[in-house]
Amino acid sequence: MRTNRKGFMAALLTMFMLLAACGGNGNTQGAADTVSNGQSTAAAKDVTLEFWTIALQPTFNDYFNDLIAKYEENHPGVKVEWKDYPYDAISQRLLTSTASDKSPDVVNLNTEFASQLGSKGALLNLGEYLTDEQAKSYFEGIYNSTVLGGKAYALPWYTGTEVLFMNKKLVEKAGLDPANPPQTREELVEWARQVHEKTGAAGYAQQLVSKLFPIDGIPILNEDKTAAAFNTPEAEAMISQMRDLMKEGVVLKEDADFSKQIQYFSGEQTAFQLSGPTFINFIKTSAPDVYKNTIAVPLPTGKANLRLSNSMNLVVPQKSKNPKEAVEFAAFITNAENQTAFSKVANTLPSSRTSIQDPFFTDSDGSLEAEAKVASSQSLDKATDYMVGVPSASDINAALTRGLQEILMNGADIKETLNKVEKEINNIISQGS
Amino acid sequence: MYKGIRSETFTAWAFMAPGLLFLAVFTFWPIIYGIPLSLTDYSVITETHYVGLDNFARAFQDSNFLISLWNSLVYVLIVPVIQILSILMAILVNSKIPGVKMFRAAYYIPVVTSMVAVALIWSWLLGNNGVVNYLLLKVGILSEQVSWLSTSSTALYVLMFITMWKGLGYYMMLYLAGLQGIPTDLYEAARVDGAGPVRLIVHVTLPLLRPHILFCTLISVMGAIRVFDEVYILTKGGPGTSTLTSSVYIFQKGLEQFNFGYASALGLIVSVLVGALSLLVFRLNRRGGVNSY
Numbered sequence: 001m002r003t004n005r006k007g008f009m010a011a012l013l014t015m016f017m018l019l020a021a022c023g024g025n026g027n028t029q030g031a032a033d034t035v036s037n038g039q040s041t042a043a044a045k046d047v048t049l050e051f052w053t054i055a056l057q058p059t060f061n062d063y064f065n066d067l068i069a070k071y072e073e074n075h076p077g078v079k080v081e082w083k084d085y086p087y088d089a090i091s092q093r094l095l096t097s098t099a100s101d102k103s104p105d106v107v108n109l110n111t112e113f114a115s116q117l118g119s120k121g122a123l124l125n126l127g128e129y130l131t132d133e134q135a136k137s138y139f140e141g142i143y144n145s146t147v148l149g150g151k152a153y154a155l156p157w158y159t160g161t162e163v164l165f166m167n168k169k170l171v172e173k174a175g176l177d178p179a180n181p182p183q184t185r186e187e188l189v190e191w192a193r194q195v196h197e198k199t200g201a202a203g204y205a206q207q208l209v210s211k212l213f214p215i216d217g218i219p220i221l222n223e224d225k226t227a228a229a230f231n232t233p234e235a236e237a238m239i240s241q242m243r244d245l246m247k248e249g250v251v252l253k254e255d256a257d258f259s260k261q262i263q264y265f266s267g268e269q270t271a272f273q274l275s276g277p278t279f280i281n282f283i284k285t286s287a288p289d290v291y292k293n294t295i296a297v298p299l300p301t302g303k304a305n306l307r308l309s310n311s312m313n314l315v316v317p318q319k320s321k322n323p324k325e326a327v328e329f330a331a332f333i334t335n336a337e338n339q340t341a342f343s344k345v346a347n348t349l350p351s352s353r354t355s356i357q358d359p360f361f362t363d364s365d366g367s368l369e370a371e372a373k374v375a376s377s378q379s380l381d382k383a384t385d386y387m388v389g390v391p392s393a394s395d396i397n398a399a400l401t402r403g404l405q406e407i408l409m410n411g412a413d414i415k416e417t418l419n420k421v422e423k424e425i426n427n428i429i430s431q432g433s
Numbered sequence: 434m435y436k437g438i439r440s441e442t443f444t445a446w447a448f449m450a451p452g453l454l455f456l457a458v459f460t461f462w463p464i465i466y467g468i469p470l471s472l473t474d475y476s477v478i479t480e481t482h483y484v485g486l487d488n489f490a491r492a493f494q495d496s497n498f499l500i501s502l503w504n505s506l507v508y509v510l511i512v513p514v515i516q517i518l519s520i521l522m523a524i525l526v527n528s529k530i531p532g533v534k535m536f537r538a539a540y541y542i543p544v545v546t547s548m549v550a551v552a553l554i555w556s557w558l559l560g561n562n563g564v565v566n567y568l569l570l571k572v573g574i575l576s577e578q579v580s581w582l583s584t585s586s587t588a589l590y591v592l593m594f595i596t597m598w599k600g601l602g603y604y605m606m607l608y609l610a611g612l613q614g615i616p617t618d619l620y621e622a623a624r625v626d627g628a629g630p631v632r633l634i635v636h637v638t639l640p641l642l643r644p645h646i647l648f649c650t651l652i653s654v655m656g657a658i659r660v661f662d663e664v665y666i667l668t669k670g671g672p673g674t675s676t677l678t679s680s681v682y683i684f685q686k687g688l689e690q691f692n693f694g695y696a697s698a699l700g701l702i703v704s705v706l707v708g709a710l711s712l713l714v715f716r717l718n719r720r721g722g723v724n725s726y
Binding site (some may be wrong): 117252267 | 560
C-alpha cells in the first residue's frame with residue numbers, strides 16, 4: 001500500500017515536471033525591423049506562412065487565391081498556405097496548434113478574442129514592426145481597439161458599423177414618418193413606444209452585452225485598464241430605463257442573439273433592428289416581403305455620440321516562426337488597396353482611411369444594401385470597437401452579460417448586482433484571467 | 434499462454450483490449466493529466482507556472498462555480514422521475530397489446546436524435562411565439578406569453594424536462610431487457626397467492642429489476658451532473674446564472690477563456706462529487722435481482 005502511494009506520488013511529480021517543461025517560451029525576438037506594405041522583398045530563406053481566416057471559403061476563394069498569388073510573386077521565397085475555419089472552431093484550432101507547437105503565422109480574429117489573447121501575451125506586438133505611417137493608415141478608433149498597454153496586438157481588417165433598419169409598414173402604421181428617422185437613442189425609444197402602442201409589435205430586440213455601457217458613454221474599465229469603472233449612477237439609470245422598457249414591452253424582454261433578432265424582425269414582432277449590413281442577406285432570405293418594406297438609416301447615437309464598429313482583425317501569434325514575414329503579409333492583406341477590393345467583393349466596410357474615399361462607399365443606387373452601406377461607411381471615422389483595449393475581454397464580457405441577465409431577466413437588484421460584477425471583474429483583471 | 438491465467442480470462446482481456454486502449458488514451462490519461470494541470474495556471478498559449486492549491490482555494494470562493502454546482506445538484510432531481518417513468522413505460526411496452534412495437538420505436542426516437550437537433554426544435558417550440566405558449570394560451574392555462582428559457586424561474590426546469598424527454602426511451606429499453614429476463618412463473622405464483630397488478634409490480638417486478646435500477650440510476654446521476662449539450666445550446670448557462678451547470682462553467686473557463694489550470698481544478702472537484710454520489714447510489718441499491726450479486 002505504502003509502496004503504491006509512493007509510486008503514485010512519483011508518477012505525479014514526474015508528470016508535473018513534464019508539464020512544467022511544456023511551458024511556452026514564445027517568440028523572444030526583441031524590437032523588430034519595420035515591414036513594407038506588401039512591396040517586393042525577397043525572404044532571406046524559404047518561408048511558408050500559414051494564414052487562417054474565419055468562414056471565407058469557398059465564397060471568396062478567387063479573391064484570396066489571386067491575392068496570395070500576387071503576394072508570392074512579389075516575395076520570392078515566401079509561400080502562403082491559406083486555411084479557413086468556421087467561426088466557432090478557430091479558437092480551439094488555435095489552441096491545439098499552439099499546444100503542439102505548430103502555430104499559424106497570420107490569423108483572422110474578432111476584436112474581443114484578439115484582446116483576450118493579446119492580454120495573455122500570446123500575440124506579437126505589431127507596433128514594433130509597423131511604421132508610423134502604416135499605423136495611421138487605419139481609422140484610429142478601430143486600430144486602438146486592440147492596443148493594450150501601448151502594444152498593438154492586431155491589424156484591423158474588414159469591419160462593419162451598425163445601422164438602423166426600420167419596418168416601414170409598422171412605422172407608418174404607428175403614425176411616424178420614416179423620412180425623418182430618430183437621431184438619438186431617446187428618440188428611438190419614443191418611436192419604439194409609439195410603435196408598440198399603435199401596432200402591438202415591440203420596438204426592437206437586443207443582446208445583453210457589455211457594449212450597452214460604452215454606447216451611453218459609460219466606460220467599462222478605468223483609463224489605465226486596471227479596474228472596473230462601470231459601476232456608476234449613470235449605469236444604474238441606463239439599466240433601470242432598460243428594465244422599464246422591457247416591462248412595457250417596448251424592448252423585448254429577452255437576451256436575443258443575432259439569429260433571434262432576425263426571427264423577430266422577419267416575423268414583424270419588432271419594428272426596428274440595430275445591426276450591421278449583413279443583416280440584409282438574412283432578411284432577404286427569411287422574409288422577402290419584410291425585406292421589401294425595410295429601409296436603412298444611420299444608427300441613432302446614445303449619450304456618448306459614437307457608433308460602434310464590429311471588426312475583424314489579423315494577428316500574428318507570439319509563437320509564429322516567421323514573425324517579420326507574417327506581419328508583412330498581414331499589412332499587405334489590410335492595406336488600403338486590398339481592403340477596398342475586398343469590401344467590393346464581400347460587401348463589408350474597410351478599416352483603412354483612404355479606402356472610404358472610393359465612390360463605392362459614397363454612391364447609392366437607392367437599394368437597401370446601398371443605403372445601409374453608405375449610412376454605415378459615413379460613420380466609420382467616429383467608430384470605435386466597444387472592447388477598446390480591454391484585457392481578458394471574453395471573461396469581462398461574460399461577467400457583464402451574466403450581470404445584465406440577472407437584473408433584466410431574473411429581477412435582481414441593480415446596485416447589488418453591479419457591485420458583485422464589479423468585484424468579479426476586478427478579480428479577473430488582478431488575476432489576469 | 435501465461436501460466437496461471439485461465440484461457441477464458443485471457444480471451445476476455447483480449448476482447449476488451451481495443452476498447453480499453455481507447456479509454457486509456459482518451460479518458461483515463463486526460464483525467465490523470467488533469468491532476469498536475471490543476472496545480473498550475475496552464476493556458477496553452479502562455480508560460481505555465483506552478484500555483485499549488487490556489488485554483489482550489491479560488492474555486493470555493495467563486496460564487497459562479499458554487500452556483501453551478503448547486504444547479505448541477507438540482508439537475509439530479511430528474512433522476513428519480515426519469516427512472517419511475519421509464520420503468521412504467523417499460524412495463525407498458527412489455528405487454529402484449531397490438532401496436533406495441535410502434536410505441537417502443539416512438540419512445541426510442543428521441544434517444545437516437547442528435548441533441549443539437551433536439552435542442553433547436555425545443556427552442557422553437559418554447560419560443561415566445563412557439564407552439565407551447567400558443568397551446569397554453571388557447572386552453573387558458575396561461576394569461577400571457579412566458580419566455581420559458583429566458584426566465585430564471587422556469588429555465589432550469591425546462592432544460593431538465595428536455596433532458597428527461599430525450600433520455601426516457603434509453604432507460605425504457607434497458608428496463609425492458611430487465612423485464613424480459615424475469616421468469617414468468619414468479620408472476621404466476623404471485624397471482625395464485627392473490628396479488629393484483631400493483632402488488633405484482635411492487636413485490637415481483639421492482640425487486641427483480643434492482644440491478645437494472647442501480648445501473649440506470651448510476652448513469653443517470655452521472656449524466657445529470659455532467660449535463661452539457663442542451664444547456665450550452667439553449668441557454669449557455671443564462672439568464673444570469675440560472676442554468677449554469679458545472680460542465681458548462683468548466684467549458685467556459687477552459688475552452689472559452691483559456692484558464693485550463695483552473696478548469697482542471699474545477700473538473701477534479703466535480704469528479705469527486707460524482708464519485709461520492711455514485712458511491713451513495715451503490716450503497717442504496719446493494720441487493721436484489723434475479724441473481725443476487
